[in-house]
Amino acid sequence: MAPHRIFILILILIHFFNIPSFAKEKKNTLKEITQISNEALKDMDAGNFEKSLIKSRLALKYAIAINDNNLIASVYNTIGANFDGLAEFDKAFFYYKKGLLYANKTNNDELKNWLNNNIGNIYCFDKKQYEKGIFYYKKSLEYSEKSKDSMQIVFTNLNLTWAYFDIGQFEKGFPHLKFINKYHKKHGDESTIVALNMLNGMYHSYKNNPEKAVVFFQNAIKLGTEGNQKSDLSYSHYEFSKFLLKKNDYENAYKNLELYNKITDELNIEEKLNKANVVGINLQIDEYKREIDKIGNDYKTKESILIQEQSRNKKIVILLLGILLVLSILFYLYSQNTQLKQKNKIKDIQSQLQQNTINASINGQELERKKIASFLHDNISALLSSAGLHLNAFTSKNHTNAEEIIKTKAILEEAHDQIRDLSHELMPTLLARFGLFYALEDLCEKNSNSVIQFNYYIVVPTKTRYNENFEMKMYFIIMELLNNIIKHSRATQANLTIQENNNSLQIKIEDNGKGFDNDKFYILEGFGINQIKARINNLKGTILINSKLNSGTTVTIEVPITYQKKITTPVFPSQ
Template sequence: MHLKRIIFLVLLTLHYFTYSLVAQTNTISKKEINDLTNQASHYLKVADFTKSLEVSKIALNRALFSKDYLSTTISYNTIAANYAELAQFDKAILYYNKAMVYASKINNDTLTNKINNNLGNIYCFEKKQYLKGIRYYENTIKYSEKIADSSQIFMTKLNIAWAYFDVGQFKEGYPNLEYVNKYKEKFGNESNISAVNMLNGMYFSHKNDKVKASSYFLSAIKLGIKTNQKSDLSYAHLEYSKHLSKIGEYKNAYENLTRYNQITDELYNKEKLEKANIAGMNIELDEYRRQIDKFAIEKEANLKIVEKSKIIVLLFIVIVIVLLFLLYTLIKNNNFKKKSNKELSSANKQLIIAKEKAEESTKLKSQFVSTISHELRTPLYGVVGITDILIDENKDLANNPYLKSLKFSAKYLLSLVNDILQMNKIEDNKIILEDFTFNIADEIDMVKDSLKFLAQNNNNEVILNIDPAIPEYLIGDKLRLSQIIVNLVGNALKFTKNGEVAVHVRLLKIEGTSCSLEFKIVDNGIGIAKEDQKKIFEKFVQVGRKETDYQGTGLGLSIVKQLVGLFNSNVSVESAIDVGTEFKFIIAFEYNPSKTLELINNIRVNVSENKAINVLVVEDNLINQLVTKKTIEKNNYKCSVVDNGYAALELLDKETFDIILMDINMPMINGFETTKKIRSKGIITPIIALTAFDKSEITEDSLAAGINDIIIKPFDSEKLFNIITELTTEKLEVV
């Protein structure tokens, strides 16, 4: 009975403290949290990073406890902004991304807009990752347009222009500066007008207009001093210093550079940064002190209670016994944990070894994919190119069904190879569907012709049933659709002998500009067991076959599933053993007669046909030399071919060319090094990388070398001529 009373007193005491704690936390109001977030923002504006971080962390803890996601987003954004000012950019990115997560939970486009802009600033101006930074700016413009925030669009285009100018890409950045100049009176203020003047100064300095450049820079500095915007003022002095140095006013340039350093030192003096960096530690120390004070007060109160009451003393003794028991339990558990940790440590080492092996395997796989991509695309370039040459030089073969099927199959094989080699891109939805005008009956008929040999091999008949109600012309990615049909029909033909494979295309409905079609591929072959039907869409899975039967990789249906998914649809299967199989899917294409007519009318005709353009092709592969030379000369261009970079350099010393087509993977000296040597000679002739490498693999190296554009082999000759026309026109404008 006595023990029950003691337990009751302990529980009552715990209940009291718990109730007090809950009562205290529940008193946190949204107004208090808002006041804290506003206070933190104020400290940030006045560059008191220490106080801003301290107040932000208090606001963040209270916002998270109250599930106030709006204040949570604002607090994370403020903390990130502090770290950005302190040049701790990795921490800033971390907290901006956390802010983005909470902004998405409340669908707050305004905050999402600002966070994207802040991330764009860091990646462009601090990380120097301009492509990534500009993507964030583009997201900012998208959200700004969504919420009709014209002021933010103005600021974002200002930042994009600044980013391009910062790397010397004035042509790319100038449209944004034009927009900013147009709307600066409407959306600008004294603060950002200083930056606008600085950008105009940079542009006119690039254009060698000394008077305008100096005028704009001085206006930027004057406004920066007036508004006390030290960051923009410092950049105005820096860019003005560069301009002065460029025009030979070195003394004035030095004075402006000195002023830039002085302002930067004021903004980021060492003492201020050190105080801010220990702000988080000071907050934690304060928390520990409060806990110690609390325990000291409780201890003093307990001593007074012990003196006044024997019951309390007895309770204290019981508690001590319990604590001793807990201590014993903790010691015992600690020993157990040590043993477990030792085992976990051993297992962790094995996991690390396995992880390193997996990473090495992934690296080797990536290298293999890159190499095989180049090796496969190179001969395919020859196949596609020579097929085109045969058709061009033998007009009587233009309508030859075998040659047409060969050309179609070669293009399909190229697309299939690209998709297999870039399976990760398909799974990450990085493939973008393209818009072409096409006739569904023609595309299906082309598929039938390309699979004629496979059908005859198994004595099968391919039957087409195209709904006549389907509009004559639709808009969509006909190549991806052909891949789907080829895979499904080809699969059906392999598993059917002496039978039929039918392709049914039925019009479901037309709503506005959307035309929904139902596709069915039906065969009367061996069928698929019910238990295997869920497996067939997995990669490298083949069912219902013996080791010597049916060729294939097991990738066809997996690719079909992912390609159908790109059309926002699903593929289903119904099958029975020895009865047959039916695959079905629905795709909505665009039906827009006016747009179709526009696409047909916009098929570009190469207007540079009569221009005397002199082209130099640098290519080591003999077949590729033949194909490229024939393609160039077909457009009435003059073409010279060399098989290595040194020969190109030697020829350029003797002859002038309007455009250079540069292979990348060549012996002796590759395309990048050849381009660098060409640029070092002061030759500004546009250079196009004509390569079998994936574009994403060589973009950075190409820009660094001085290459103007990239086109992947096999290429569309019309696209090549359009790029040549554009680059040669730009060259003439510059001259």
């Protein structure tokens, strides 16, 4: 064995011995980081931004260490949300952007949705760059629709409506408002009901529907007051005051503007208090440091154990150098296996070539059958008819009824009839003119007699037409199977059932004949089944034959339908 191949195998074994313990450690570390990240989220939701930031940064450190893009992006989003809550919008924007960079490397559409939405919020409500904000809102909507998050779809549509209305583009915002009005009751959130009423009020103010506008504005103010939703309540007072000012109701406009200023001042005070709380981080940092150090020491201990285990595995690899003979045998077996796979691949190719040859032969037979039928009908039959007409003209003109002429006419008529019957057998007129289902119905009627009755059941409209070659192939497959029943089954009754399902034609042929043993079916002769199977394989279909002695036979066929090519006519909108 070549030395470089032995070296490669040794490296593979080193990897094999190292992977299980490393994977286990990584799994445990991931679980711990996720737990820290979840605790940070809980602290943020409770308004403990200081604790949340410390835990988030610890989780971020370890997430970067194990290179988990999904976790890194999630933690960046949490850090950004904390600064958002502290009204540190520039910092929030920075971390949201970093989070989106890592989220785009994952398949986490829900996380991409949140990050795009948060960036859109900052562009619209802090930076006042509405065009960029709307771009990120639309990206957020795209991801929420991909993840099928109904509540988030409603929420993002609301943000888009607000952004468009804020810059006076009411017609662009209206489709999103219309969507929210339709689905908010089913998928919306109580926290957005105030904003929804305010937006409806703004739209009706724009459309100069004062009665509706007043109802929506008053409803928004009422719900905002009851739910203590100060931010949306302040905007509701502000937009209502603008509406009242437009209606020259200066007194009430002033009152609502005064309420807007009052609530806005309260919100500003709360914002300043939140910023002041950041200073409190230093007072609590010692307490949290102990907690962080404990987690960090645990992580380092596990890392040390992992290094020791890897070192031990490397020593094991040294022993493997003494069993090169075993590796040589393994390589030999591998080579043999590769050769066997190549041989099997060659056999598959040969089998495919054989199948292609059979398919070409079948297609050629069908084409020749069609050509011969056409030639007999259009040429030979026409010639015989012409000869008969000439004889009739001759006898009429010469007033003779010689026996030889009478016999000649009879022979010509018999030949004409036989040519016609042969032409119809090769290519039935009903099949060519009216389609597969009329032809099969006629076939069942022709084959029915006092000995055997063929019943025809179809759940597809009889006038349905498919591709001409498809109909021809299916007709002769079914005809061959019916002939087999007549010749071999000794049945008194047979059923032909046809239906469509998922663009496939399903055919079931049953008889009450003598049947046969399925296990010995391969030794039976005269059934022409191999030819039938080859035709069905050519159509990419399946055939299943089920039979029992003295219990009849059932043949089930399913073939993908080849439809006729349709010429579509363009539809012009009505004027």
